[in-house]
Amino acid sequence: MDNNAILSIDNVSIMFGGLKALDSVTIDIKKGEVLCIIGPNGAGKTTLFNCITGFLRPSSGSIVFDGSISLAGMKPHKIASYGIYRSFQNLALFTNISAVDNVMIGALKRTQFSYSIADMFFHTKKFLTRESALRQEAENLLEFMGIAGKKDHKAGELSYGERKLLELARGLITKPQLLLLDEPAAGLNPTEKTELVRAIKKIREQKINVVIIEHDMRFVSDIANWIVVLDYGKKLAEGLPDDVKKNTAVIEAYLGTH
Amino acid sequence: MNLRTSIRTILKAYVLPLAWIFAISIPIMGLVRSIFAGVFVFAGLLVFNIFIRRKARVQKSRSRLTYTGLSFAGRFAWVFALAAAIIAPLFLNGYSLDVFTSVLFYTMLALGLNLLVGDLGLLNLGYIAFYGIGAYTYAILSAKFGIGFWGSLMLGGIAASVFSLIIAVPTLRLKGDYLAIATLGFGEIVRIVLNNWDSLTNGPNGIMNIPRPSLPWIQLSTGIGFFYLVLCFIILQVYLLYRIKRSRFGRYAVAIRENERAAEMVGINTYKIKTLYFMLSAFFGGVAGVLFASKQMFVSPDSFTFIESVYVLAMVILGGMGNIAGVMAGAFTLVVLPELLREFVLYRMLIFSLLLITMMLFKPEGLLGKRT
Amino acid sequence: MRIFIQQIINGLTTGSVYALIALGYTMVYGIIELINFAHGEIYMIGAYGGLIVLTLIGTSHTSNIGIVFLAMGGGMLLSMAYGFTVEKFAYKPIRNSSRLSLLITALGASIFLQNFVMIGQGASDKNYISLNVLNATFTLYGIAITLNQILIFAVALVIMLSLDLFVNKTMTGWAMKATSQDPITAQLVGINVDTIVSLTFIIGSGLAGIAGVLVGFYYGIVNFSIGYLVGIKAFTAAVLGGIGDLRGAMVGGLLLGLLESLGAAYLSSDYKDAFAFIILIAILLIKPSGLFGKRQA
Numbered sequence: 042m043d044n045n046a047i048l049s050i051d052n053v054s055i056m057f058g059g060l061k062a063l064d065s066v067t068i069d070i071k072k073g074e075v076l077c078i079i080g081p082n083g084a085g086k087t088t089l090f091n092c093i094t095g096f097l098r099p100s101s102g103s104i105v106f107d108g109s110i111s112l113a114g115m116k117p118h119k120i121a122s123y124g125i126y127r128s129f130q131n132l133a134l135f136t137n138i139s140a141v142d143n144v145m146i147g148a149l150k151r152t153q154f155s156y157s158i159a160d161m162f163f164h165t166k167k168f169l170t171r172e173s174a175l176r177q178e179a180e181n182l183l184e185f186m187g188i189a190g191k192k193d194h195k196a197g198e199l200s201y202g203e204r205k206l207l208e209l210a211r212g213l214i215t216k217p218q219l220l221l222l223d224e225p226a227a228g229l230n231p232t233e234k235t236e237l238v239r240a241i242k243k244i245r246e247q248k249i250n251v252v253i254i255e256h257d258m259r260f261v262s263d264i265a266n267w268i269v270v271l272d273y274g275k276k277l278a279e280g281l282p283d284d285v286k287k288n289t290a291v292i293e294a295y296l297g298t299h
Numbered sequence: 300m301n302l303r304t305s306i307r308t309i310l311k312a313y314v315l316p317l318a319w320i321f322a323i324s325i326p327i328m329g330l331v332r333s334i335f336a337g338v339f340v341f342a343g344l345l346v347f348n349i350f351i352r353r354k355a356r357v358q359k360s361r362s363r364l365t366y367t368g369l370s371f372a373g374r375f376a377w378v379f380a381l382a383a384a385i386i387a388p389l390f391l392n393g394y395s396l397d398v399f400t401s402v403l404f405y406t407m408l409a410l411g412l413n414l415l416v417g418d419l420g421l422l423n424l425g426y427i428a429f430y431g432i433g434a435y436t437y438a439i440l441s442a443k444f445g446i447g448f449w450g451s452l453m454l455g456g457i458a459a460s461v462f463s464l465i466i467a468v469p470t471l472r473l474k475g476d477y478l479a480i481a482t483l484g485f486g487e488i489v490r491i492v493l494n495n496w497d498s499l500t501n502g503p504n505g506i507m508n509i510p511r512p513s514l515p516w517i518q519l520s521t522g523i524g525f526f527y528l529v530l531c532f533i534i535l536q537v538y539l540l541y542r543i544k545r546s547r548f549g550r551y552a553v554a555i556r557e558n559e560r561a562a563e564m565v566g567i568n569t570y571k572i573k574t575l576y577f578m579l580s581a582f583f584g585g586v587a588g589v590l591f592a593s594k595q596m597f598v599s600p601d602s603f604t605f606i607e608s609v610y611v612l613a614m615v616i617l618g619g620m621g622n623i624a625g626v627m628a629g630a631f632t633l634v635v636l637p638e639l640l641r642e643f644v645l646y647r648m649l650i651f652s653l654l655l656i657t658m659m660l661f662k663p664e665g666l667l668g669k670r671t
Numbered sequence: 672m673r674i675f676i677q678q679i680i681n682g683l684t685t686g687s688v689y690a691l692i693a694l695g696y697t698m699v700y701g702i703i704e705l706i707n708f709a710h711g712e713i714y715m716i717g718a719y720g721g722l723i724v725l726t727l728i729g730t731s732h733t734s735n736i737g738i739v740f741l742a743m744g745g746g747m748l749l750s751m752a753y754g755f756t757v758e759k760f761a762y763k764p765i766r767n768s769s770r771l772s773l774l775i776t777a778l779g780a781s782i783f784l785q786n787f788v789m790i791g792q793g794a795s796d797k798n799y800i801s802l803n804v805l806n807a808t809f810t811l812y813g814i815a816i817t818l819n820q821i822l823i824f825a826v827a828l829v830i831m832l833s834l835d836l837f838v839n840k841t842m843t844g845w846a847m848k849a850t851s852q853d854p855i856t857a858q859l860v861g862i863n864v865d866t867i868v869s870l871t872f873i874i875g876s877g878l879a880g881i882a883g884v885l886v887g888f889y890y891g892i893v894n895f896s897i898g899y900l901v902g903i904k905a906f907t908a909a910v911l912g913g914i915g916d917l918r919g920a921m922v923g924g925l926l927l928g929l930l931e932s933l934g935a936a937y938l939s940s941d942y943k944d945a946f947a948f949i950i951l952i953a954i955l956l957i958k959p960s961g962l963f964g965k966r967q968a
Contacts, residue, residue: 094564121566133564135557146554149547150566161546162539168546215565316760323752326723327716328791347764422774469956475770476706480906481955484948487903491948495941605899609778616775649786655779656761659772663765 046108047072047219047250053092053102053113062088064274065102070219075241075251077261077282080271086254087130089271090221094127095120107218122150126212127221130254132204136197140188140207143196144179147211182210186240202233209240213249220244222253226260238263262286312348317341347660376624381534388526396522398638403529404591406630409614410536410623411583414576416612417621418549420556421573422479424608425466425486429459429581431493431603433588438506438598439499448512452589459585460578462489467577471570486608493600505599509592529590536583540623552576613655619665628667676814678936679929684820684889686928687827691882692905693912693920694834695754695875701851701915702871703766708777710879711902712784713754717880718893719792720749725800734803739822739888746884747877753784754876755869763865781899789895796892805888823885830878831921838917847871851915900944904931907951913961923962 048070055063063085070076078086091097093104095117104112112120121127126147135143152175160168183189186206191199196207205225212220225241226234241264245251255261261268262282270277270291278288285291320340324333388396408430415421433455440446440454470481493500500506511520518524543549551572554562562569592598610633618629637647658665692714699707724745725738732738761780765772805819838844850857850867858864886901887893908927912919927947935943954961 096560116568117563118566118568121564127564129560129564133558133561135554135561137557138553142550142553146550146562146567147565149550149554153547161548162542164542211565319756323749323756324791326749327719327788332791416771420769420771422771424778466952469952473955473959476704476774477955477959479774480706480910481952483903484907484951488945488948488952491942491945495939606782609782612775612778645790646786648782649790652779652781652783652786656776656783659768659776659779660764663768663772 045071047106048093048252049103049105049108050089050093051103051105053089053099053104055088055092055097055099061274063092063099066271066274066276068269068276068279070250070252071267072250073248074266075245075253075264076267076269077253077255077265078269078271079255079258079261079285080277083273084271085274086271087223088274090127090223090254093120093221094125118150121215124216124218125221126215126217126219128205128208128212128223128225130223130227132208134196134204134208134211137195139193140183140196140199141176141179141192143207144182144211144214145175147214148175148178151214151216179210179214182213183207185213185243186210187236200233202229202236205229205233205237206240209244213244217249220249220251222251224254224256226255226257234260258286313341313344316344384530385527388523393522396526398635400522400526400529400594402631402634403526403533404587404594405611405614405634406533406627407529407536407587407590408584408611409618409626409630410533410540411580411587412611413615413621413623413626414540414552414580414583416615417619417626418544418552418556419573419576420620421471421475421577422482422612423577423580424479424483424605424612425489426482426580426584426611427603427605427608428486428489429463429584430588430591430607431489431598431600432459432462433585434592434598434602435493435500435506435588436585437589437592438509441510442506442508448510448589448593452586455589456582456585459581459588463577463581464574467574471573471577483605483608486603486605490600490603490605493603500600503600505597505601507597509596509598511596512593525594529594532586532590537623537627544623548572548575613651616655616658616663616665619667620663622665622667625665625667629665673813674936675933678932680814680816680820682929682932683925684823684928685932686908686925687823688882688886688889688901688924689905689908689927690921690924691827691830691878691885692901693908693924694831694917695879696906696909697912697914697917697920698847698871698875700909702847702854702868703762704770705762705773705777706906707875708774708902709757709761709780709784710754710875711898711900711905712781712788713750713757713876713898714879714883714886714901714905715893715895715898716753716784716788717746717750717876717883718887718897719788719797719883720746720880721884721887722797722799722893723749730800733800736802736804738802739805739884742888743826743881743884746880746887748880750876750880750883751873754872754879757784758869758872763868781902785895785898792895794895796894799887799891799893801891802888819889823889826881826885830881834874834878835917843870903951904947907947907954910951910959911954911962913963916961916963919961919963926962 046069050066050068050070053063053066054061066085066089068076078089080086088097092099093112095112095115098114102113106112106123106125110123135146152171155171156165156168159165180189180192183192186209188199188203188206188210191203196204199207209222209225222241225237229237238260241251241253245264253261253265265282267279268282268285269279270285270288278285278291280288317337317340321333321337324336328336388399391399408426411429412423412426415423436455436458437448437451440451441448446454466482466485470478473481494503496502511525512528513519519528551562551567554565554567555569555572559569591602614629614633615626616629617633618627619625640647643650692710695710695713696707699705699710721742724742728738728741757780761776762773765776805817805822807818808815809818838847846857846862847867847870849860850862850864854864857867883893886897904927905924908923909920910923911927912921912923927950930950931943931946934946
């Protein structure tokens, strides 16, 4: 195991009925890098995210966070509280409430002891200042993502691209150590994609580790430091973006199926 | 549109449903009432078709969860309602005062249930059981152990909370539908036990001679005194509920209601929050039960039937799920309206059920609901 | 031992009724994931349908077994009509809104039908005509079984077998199965989902209607409020067998009937009605997917 790894996935397998959705997958995610997981549909990419975030329990293998915390079998909210945030392929926002409130909900766990029950009932000065500070922080993050103008709109009223950025903003307010993004660029138009690349690069500058599942090779080579290729639940290859692109097995997995 | 297609449309949209309802009503209702049923459906269809077109327009709305202070109109409405609640009893006769006291009981219940149904989107179909547990706690404590009203008040609420855990712990992990049906089962079990555990509850005859509350200087045993006592509790309850709503707990609830998965993703222990809300909701039910028992000075299982649970639920739905003022208005309407429509007592539940169905069809968020 | 066997027979009788009603719950849940609260009332309406047919026939043919089947037909048709109507008018317009709205609508429909019948037929009990044929009792080693009980059991058995054949061997049955598994794909392969949903309601309601008439003959009285408790119990039976599973509902119904009848005899008859609810909560606690369910609920 690498001490420099923020997340070590070691020999993880999971079975659905008789099918091995993940077959002894081993990946080390090093601190400070943007890692992209690519692979054809059904390769087990989202399944891997589900294992990391506790929505699925791996049949075997271990997932260790930050060198010592074993995540396998933990509840999703518990895993999230270690600073692992994940976005969903088809978005998971609170659609009927405003964008800024969406972001503020992201901070609930981190700020849960910032005021007491008594402060809450009597609206003490502490309560009011903490609340407005939190709102300010949320608004700043929307600004950072470039959607500050939509802060009072319901999340459901935002455009698809804006919603993706909102989900990212909600993730950032949790002060994550590891950000897992499931096909963030899917369904975005070219301008929105550029916005997203810009946002992810800014996130990387803040020393947040990012793992991205993606189909779009151009998008991937633009931001990834390291690429892992999954196919039929197995790790097919890994390496620097340029090396992976030249790898014949990868080309086959991608083009052979077309 | 030419004549033929418009005739066909009218046939399909109005005449056919009308004839069908008329035909199937005859065996049950007889001829005359079936004609009424047909006319009623016709009117309903007209309204429906007008509404459908209206619904297409999506309105943009803005919402905030944070406390930003009340608008002038909002403040005025609260002050006015409070003033009316304080002044009105002085001019009411005994019967009207009873009705208004009953409004207060149902308000407490509806506000308690709203924590689950409105704030979390969880259906509890046995809520009245907690009311019953509170009422019987006081009845039994006073009859067997001589514990007074003030001592029982908290205990009634706590007893309801503890019982709520029995049902919450296993079922809150399940899907919403199962929770609804499990709470319904729980409510029925409680009623059956109250009905049959003769040595403790005196069975169907109930427990009598429950003492009224007393305070050293204030007369509480009269109707008016008691009304003000319950009013004080409601003011306290509303204050607490607003403060909860505008705090992180309110946000927890919204997150869970809107998207449970996403809530877990940002680190919220959804199961724990749901359990807490369930207990708090039961607590309010239990306290209301103690107050109810001391008002009636008598409890029997008949007061805690399934239909009562549905009634409280309807108050939450009518007024606006999640909206505290709306829920209070819902309780007021559903208690006072049937009293005003005494002549239609036979049709009361029929109208009530139609109200539920049409609400779900046109305005599931309630008359005053904004769902935030 | 004699009491035990007698209770088994009684339990199988009520159990058959639960099974017939549970089928409707399970079919509807399987297809639109709705706990159809109004289903108990559909059963009650069936009982009234049978009563109406009997009233029309009069009291001159009480020894003719054909009357029973006429009454069953009447109950079935009336229940089918009401089941179909409730779906079309109450559920279909909001099929795509939240689960909470659907459940509340079902609750409203249930209360509506109860009061509708109460207004039309009065709040007091109504008597079924007592048929001499049905009261014929066979006694074997001191264990009594009436023709009525045999009839209930036989009718339930025939219906359940035919339903099983229908669902598993006909094209329509396959379409129903396909719709319950994946309505969107079913639509893509040309199945009219609306028709299938209507059909599901009609079949389920018909079964409940027949059950209503059978119970009418068995207990001799009907009332507008009989649907609530039986409905909840039949729902329990459906959950017991794994909701959405037809065979599960049949077994669940019989099992619940047996448990209730034995519980009333050996544990406490005061708490007879509580058993179903305790079983319901227990099964949700231990195995929410039902005794035979595979999928996790």
